Every structure is written in C-alpha cells, then in structure tokens.
Amino acid sequence: MANTRVFVARLAGCNVFDPAGDRVGKVRDVLVVYRKDDPPRVVGLIVEIPGKRRVFVSIGRVTSIGSGQIITTGLINVRRFEQRGGEVRVIAEMLGRRVAFNDGSGEASIEDVAIEESAQGDWAISQLFVRRPKTSSSPFTKGATAFANWAEVYEKVTAGEAQSAEQLIATYSDMKPADLANTLLDLPRQRMFEVAEELPDGRLADVLEEMPESEQVGILTRLGDSRAAEVLDHMQPDDAADLIAQLPEERGEHLLDLMEPEEADDVRFLLSYAPDTAGGLMTTEPIIVSADATVAEGLALIRRHDLAPALGAAICVTLPPYEPPTGRFLGMVHFQRMLRYPPHERLGTLLDLGLEPVTADTSAAEVSRILASYDLVSVPVVDENHRLVGVVTIDDVLDYLLPDDWRSHDDGDEVRKRATARTQLVTGSIPLPGVRRHGNGTR
Known part of the structure; x- marks a missing residue:
C-alpha cells in the first residue's frame, strides 16, 4: 500500500470495516499533528460508531484505504474521542484556511488535503488542493485551482479573523441535521460558532x-x-x-x-401554556383539512419534503377555519388507513373515532402514557371549545423525557434510560421530570 494518496474530503462518510467485513462505523475526520520541518503526520481517524459516538482509530490500526471504504484490524477503543493539544482535525479545522505561496505568487484557500502513505502505517499530508481568489466580478466564476506541496505554502491568518467555514459546510452538505449537530458539538467551541454563523x-x-x-x-x-x-x-x-x-x-x-x-x-x-402540559409540548403545525378532502389530497400533503415524519403519520380533520385554533375538531385519519382506500374517498368517512383528543392542560405524564399505551405517533390537542390547537408527537415526548444532556451519555446509559422510560409509561409509574422547556424558563 506504499505511496497511496487519498484526499481527505472524500473520506468523510466512508464506511469502516473490520477484517471480517462487518461495518464498524463511518469516517468523520482525519487527525494530524504538526511537525517542525516535515508535513503534518496523520495520527488517526475520527470514526462515528453506532449510537452517534465519535471514537479515535489509530492510523496504525488501518490496514487499507481505498474504493470508498477503510479496513481496520478490528481492535477499536470505544472510549469517546477527546481532542488533545497539538492535534488538528483536517476537515473541521484545515479546510477553508488561507495560505500564501512561498514564491510570492499570491494567496489561496485550502479546499482539500491529500494524505499519503510513505511506509507501512506511516501517513502524512503530501499535497493541498487550493483555490486562488477569483479575478472576475462575475458571480458565476471562481478562482483558479492548483495543487501545492506542503513546503510550498505557509499559513496566513490575521489575528482575530474568523476562519472561513465554507469548505467545511460543503463537505458536510449531505448530512442529516442531527448528524451535523453532533459534528458541530464535537468541534472546538470557537470553530463551532464560526461554522454555525456561516450556515x-x-x-x-x-x-x-x-x-x-x-x-x-x-x-x-x-x-x-x-x-x-x-x-x-x-x-x-x-x-x-x-x-x-x-x-x-x-x-x-x-x-x-x-x-x-x-x-x-x-x-x-x-x-x-405551562411547560409540563400538552399545550407546552405540542406543535401548532399539523396537517389540517376539511371532511370533504380526498385521500389523494391528503397523501399529497403528506409528501411535503419539509414535513416531519411524525406529523405525516396522521391528518387532522376539522370544521373551518383550518389554522389553529380551528373550527370544531372532528377526528384524525391515519396514513396507513388512507393507503387502503381509493384516491377519491372522502377523509371525513375514514376518521379514527376511537382516538380521543387531550386538552391543552393535560399533564405531560398523561400524554406520554396515552401515546405509549395505544402505540400512537401523535395525539391531537383541543381547547375548552373542542377546537384543535395542535398535536403532541412522539418526538416531543421523547425530548421531554430524556435528560437535557442525553447526547453525552454512553450508549448503554441511553438504552437503559429509554427502556426505563418505556416501562414507566406503560405501568403508569412515570415520575414527572423537572419543568421542561418554555414558559417561565425554570426547572
């Protein structure tokens, strides 16, 4: 595998496998350390394993890089990754940096970094893919690109100047919001702010x-x-x-x-609304239609790209007006039931009459028990006049039940907390968590 050259931006999201072919996780970044007279040396990979946990995989445990996948020895320490002093993340911290050419030919920004293996298990940065400033005022043109060896450039950053995060954002453009959020939380705090400001x-x-x-x-x-x-x-x-x-x-x-x-x-x-009530948990943007709307119309609304999956699981049927607080709430039609009927069927004939709405002052614990007991994805919320004011979805309830720092728990802790919460919901023994989110802002 000597003299293998790989561009780091292309490694982002690549699968990591053990020798048996079992998937271990995905590459999220490459970690390097600077050296005085030589290009930065690669010390390892930051890999996301199941449970959204980022771990460090030493470059010495990587046996193969290529064809969009990485093979390791299978021996991975699952301790959560913590960046040490002197370590630099290539994707998160180097892409977008400005450099100047030693020959005085100008400046450029780093768009990608090539790493190369010079000996078995010894990787270092070999080249930079850079883009010079554009010379035209046209918004449709970009600056010229070039390859540069590490020794041909030096870093050029003005004190107090925020580093461009444009290239990092482009690298992570295909990430789901939850994955991007986890990635930002793993960045140095100042870099996280810089990236967030440019999104x-x-x-x-x-x-x-x-x-x-x-x-x-x-x-x-x-x-x-x-x-x-x-x-x-x-x-x-x-x-x-x-x-x-x-x-x-x-x-x-x-x-x-x-x-x-x-x-x-x-x-x-x-x-x-009080934060530990249905009104405090609900969202005010469910799909709301009239009883005369058809199955075809309902399915078209569910197909909206920006609609959360939990809100697309059922459609609310009310009398006019159709914005919360609506006219009298008539019932809900579940997505699966719509699939069983022809496109011209009226939604008013498909209502789930066994699903009772909750009032806005119903406790969060009671809403949680209802969702768990009846295997619901959402439950409608009405006011004292039986007008629809919103719906509480299962993700609203999970957000309420889980502790604020659940993202930092070990995977085993998360599983145990979820299992305990589910048991408490079903048995009716769930304790009320501290005051959750909005309202007076207290806990």
Whole structure:
C-alpha cells in the first residue's frame, strides 16, 4: 500500500470495516499533528460508531484505504474521542484556511488535503488542493485551482479573523441535521460558532433543533438580532418557543417583535401554556383539512419534503377555519388507513373515532402514557371549545423525557434510560421530570 494518496474530503462518510467485513462505523475526520520541518503526520481517524459516538482509530490500526471504504484490524477503543493539544482535525479545522505561496505568487484557500502513505502505517499530508481568489466580478466564476506541496505554502491568518467555514459546510452538505449537530458539538467551541454563523438560515434552524439548550443559546447569542430572528422564523414553533424561553426576557421579546408576525404569534401562543402540559409540548403545525378532502389530497400533503415524519403519520380533520385554533375538531385519519382506500374517498368517512383528543392542560405524564399505551405517533390537542390547537408527537415526548444532556451519555446509559422510560409509561409509574422547556424558563 506504499505511496497511496487519498484526499481527505472524500473520506468523510466512508464506511469502516473490520477484517471480517462487518461495518464498524463511518469516517468523520482525519487527525494530524504538526511537525517542525516535515508535513503534518496523520495520527488517526475520527470514526462515528453506532449510537452517534465519535471514537479515535489509530492510523496504525488501518490496514487499507481505498474504493470508498477503510479496513481496520478490528481492535477499536470505544472510549469517546477527546481532542488533545497539538492535534488538528483536517476537515473541521484545515479546510477553508488561507495560505500564501512561498514564491510570492499570491494567496489561496485550502479546499482539500491529500494524505499519503510513505511506509507501512506511516501517513502524512503530501499535497493541498487550493483555490486562488477569483479575478472576475462575475458571480458565476471562481478562482483558479492548483495543487501545492506542503513546503510550498505557509499559513496566513490575521489575528482575530474568523476562519472561513465554507469548505467545511460543503463537505458536510449531505448530512442529516442531527448528524451535523453532533459534528458541530464535537468541534472546538470557537470553530463551532464560526461554522454555525456561516450556515444558511434554514440549515442552521434545523441544526439548532437537534442541539442541547445551552449550545442553542450560545449560538443564538453570537448572532445579530436580525439574523437570530430569521433563524427562529425557520424553526418549528415549539422549538423556537423552547429556545426563546431560555433567553433573557427582554431579548426574547425583542426577537419576537423582529420575527414574521404569523411565526411570532405561534410562538407566543405556545409560551402561554405551562411547560409540563400538552399545550407546552405540542406543535401548532399539523396537517389540517376539511371532511370533504380526498385521500389523494391528503397523501399529497403528506409528501411535503419539509414535513416531519411524525406529523405525516396522521391528518387532522376539522370544521373551518383550518389554522389553529380551528373550527370544531372532528377526528384524525391515519396514513396507513388512507393507503387502503381509493384516491377519491372522502377523509371525513375514514376518521379514527376511537382516538380521543387531550386538552391543552393535560399533564405531560398523561400524554406520554396515552401515546405509549395505544402505540400512537401523535395525539391531537383541543381547547375548552373542542377546537384543535395542535398535536403532541412522539418526538416531543421523547425530548421531554430524556435528560437535557442525553447526547453525552454512553450508549448503554441511553438504552437503559429509554427502556426505563418505556416501562414507566406503560405501568403508569412515570415520575414527572423537572419543568421542561418554555414558559417561565425554570426547572
């Protein structure tokens, strides 16, 4: 395998296998250490194993890199990865850096890094793929690209200047929001802020919904008020309400004033409910139709790309108006039932009459028991006049039941907590967790 050259950006997401062919995980980054007179040496890979845990795999345990896969010796330490002093992540920290050519020919930014094996198990950075600044004002052109050896350039960073995260964002463009959130949480804190600030509003909103509250607040605090309001507009109303409740009251009100009026009204509506009730858990954006809507129309609404899977599991049928709070709630039609009927069938004839809605002041514990006892994905929430005000989905309940720091638990701890929560739900012995999210912001 001598003289094998691999570009690091292409390794992101590659599967890692043991010698028996069993999949171990996915590559998330390559770790290097700088040397005085030689190119940085590769010390290992950051690999995501089942359970979203990032672990370190020494480069000495890698027997093969190529064809979109990596083979290891199978001996992997599953201790959670922690970056040590002097270690640099190629994808997270090097891509996007500015360098200058030693011959005085100008500057460029790093778009990819090639690593090469010079001896068995001895890998180092061999080349950089860089892009020079564009010379045309046209938005359709880019700067020229070039390959450069490590010795031909030097790093050029102005003190206090934020490092460009554009290339890192492009590398992770295909990641699901939850995976991208975990990736950002693994970055050095300053780098996480830099990347978050460069994400598009909608993408950042999706990522924030998957992060712990403390990190949400930290990132939102770094954004200007106008940008923060734009991001909140893109978030689900219940998630936006959770986040605003953690901010100082004055800034929360200011951001609500800057948000789109319809979005701000939904958030204020949710903030009016106690956080440990159905009203405090629900989302105000279920699919709502009239009784005359057809199966074909219902299925078309479910196909929306931006619809969360839990909200697509059932459609709410009400009298007009069809925005919460709606006219009188008539019932729900489950996705599977729609599949059993012809496209022209009216949804009003397919209602699940055995599903009783809950009121907005129903306790979170009771909502949890209902979802678990009847194997539901969502349950409708009505006010005192039987008008639909929202639905509580299973992911809302899981978010409520799991501790705020559940992402940092070991896999075994997570499984045990989930199993315990499920048992408590079914037996009715679940304890009420501390006050969850929004409302007065207390616990």
